[in-house]
Amino acid sequence: MNTPRSDHIPQEAFDWYDEYAHGLIDRRTFMRKLSGLAVLGFSISVLTSVLLPDYARAEQVSFNDEDIKATYEEFDSPDGHGKGRGYLVVPSNVSGKLPVVLVVHENRGLNPYIKDVARRLAKVGFIAFAPDALFPLGGYPGNDDEGRAMQKTMDQAKIQNDFVAAAHFLKSHPNSNGKLGAVGFCFGGYVVNYLAAVDPNLLNAGVPFYGTPAAENLRKNIKAPLLIQLGELDKRVNDTWPEYERGLDANNVEYTMHMYEGAHHGFHNDSTARYDEANAELAWQRTIEFFNHKLT
Structure with a gap:
């Protein structure tokens, strides 16, 4: 399964994530809104893998860095x-x-x-x-x-x-x-x-x-x-x-x-x-x- 580029994801998905992340909508509502993008060819699993954090990608300076x-x-x-x-x-x-x-x-x-x-x-x-x-x-x-x-x-x-x-x-x-x-x-x-x-x-x-x-x-x-x-x-x-x-x-x-x-x-x-x-x-x-x- 190919992960979509962020610039291919509709802006609405980012707006919904922002609302969810700041408590304006609950997780169920967020997921329901995402499911509406299925008609555009996006699966829930793919969208959540892109929108939700993956902290393995976020390390720029190792905690073992000698400096x-x-x-x-x-x-x-x-x-x-x-x-x-x-x-x-x-x-x-x-x-x-x-x-x-x-x-x-x-x-x-x-x-x-x-x-x-x-x-x-x-x-x-x-x-x-x-x-x-x-x-x-x-x-x-x-x-x-x-x-x-x-x-x-x-x-x-x-x-x-x-x-x-x-x-x-x-x-x-x-x-x-x-x-x-x-x-x-x-x-x-x-x-x-x-x-x-x-x-x-x-x-x-x-x-x-x-x-x-x-x-x-x-x-x-x-x-x-x-x-x-x-x-x-x-x-x-x-x-x-x-x-x-x-x-x-x-x-x-x-x-x-x-x-x-x-x-x-x-x-x-x-x-x-x-x-x-x-x-x-x-x-x-x-x-x-x-x-x-x-x-x-």
């Missing part, structure tokens, strides 16, 4: 769930004080793709820390469906406070140069926007990938420069951008927004068919350049 060292570290979160845990990756071949970057996962816990993103950052000289919001429930369960369901049951305010605590933990790392960046994807993009808004002194630079803005009453606090990465086909998130842009302009926030032509929500995630290699590589190059400029 990095990865450990799991716990941190205190008194205003959140009491304790948090994350994946800390440090460069093994660089000494002295280094910039630090918080990596924030999607709405399903610390999956292999996000850990690989942390390793990519350490590979180029940053100390990276990727917390797992699901730690209070035992951590990422090994599959996204269960992880998404777990995260949905959790107190949103406590999760946000856990990420604030993780940001302080990372910023105070013994080898930190005192400058903190944050990059996040989907829910994680929202968290980056939230971290920039909840405490104007916390972030030194933020890169939200297809993330919605923080609550309007908080946005006036934003001081950190932002590099905002959006996919052209991501209607749900893009609909929030004009209002967010007006607020950033009104508050004289330094920001750059890039809209990636033909890119879906999740275009940076190389474990699914939404991955757009050219746009993902460009967005990541811009992310690294931005952090190098703002944090070093």
Whole structure:
């Protein structure tokens, strides 16, 4: 059986997956909608194999890479769930004080793709820390469906406070140069926007990938420069951008927004068919350049 190329799959399938991944429809409805594409020659098994994550494809930097060292570290979160845990990756071949970057996962816990993103950052000289919001429930369960369901049951305010605590933990790392960046994807993009808004002194630079803005009453606090990465086909998130842009302009926030032509929500995630290699590589190059400029 041949797997269809992502550009052969109707746009509706990606839209339905986005609705499913963000809890707007349940799995049964998602599968029922996909079954309607059978008349176009697509089988359910083929479509799900393309749309759902395959994390074997998402490793760009091995955990055995000699240039990095990865450990799991716990941190205190008194205003959140009491304790948090994350994946800390440090460069093994660089000494002295280094910039630090918080990596924030999607709405399903610390999956292999996000850990690989942390390793990519350490590979180029940053100390990276990727917390797992699901730690209070035992951590990422090994599959996204269960992880998404777990995260949905959790107190949103406590999760946000856990990420604030993780940001302080990372910023105070013994080898930190005192400058903190944050990059996040989907829910994680929202968290980056939230971290920039909840405490104007916390972030030194933020890169939200297809993330919605923080609550309007908080946005006036934003001081950190932002590099905002959006996919052209991501209607749900893009609909929030004009209002967010007006607020950033009104508050004289330094920001750059890039809209990636033909890119879906999740275009940076190389474990699914939404991955757009050219746009993902460009967005990541811009992310690294931005952090190098703002944090070093």
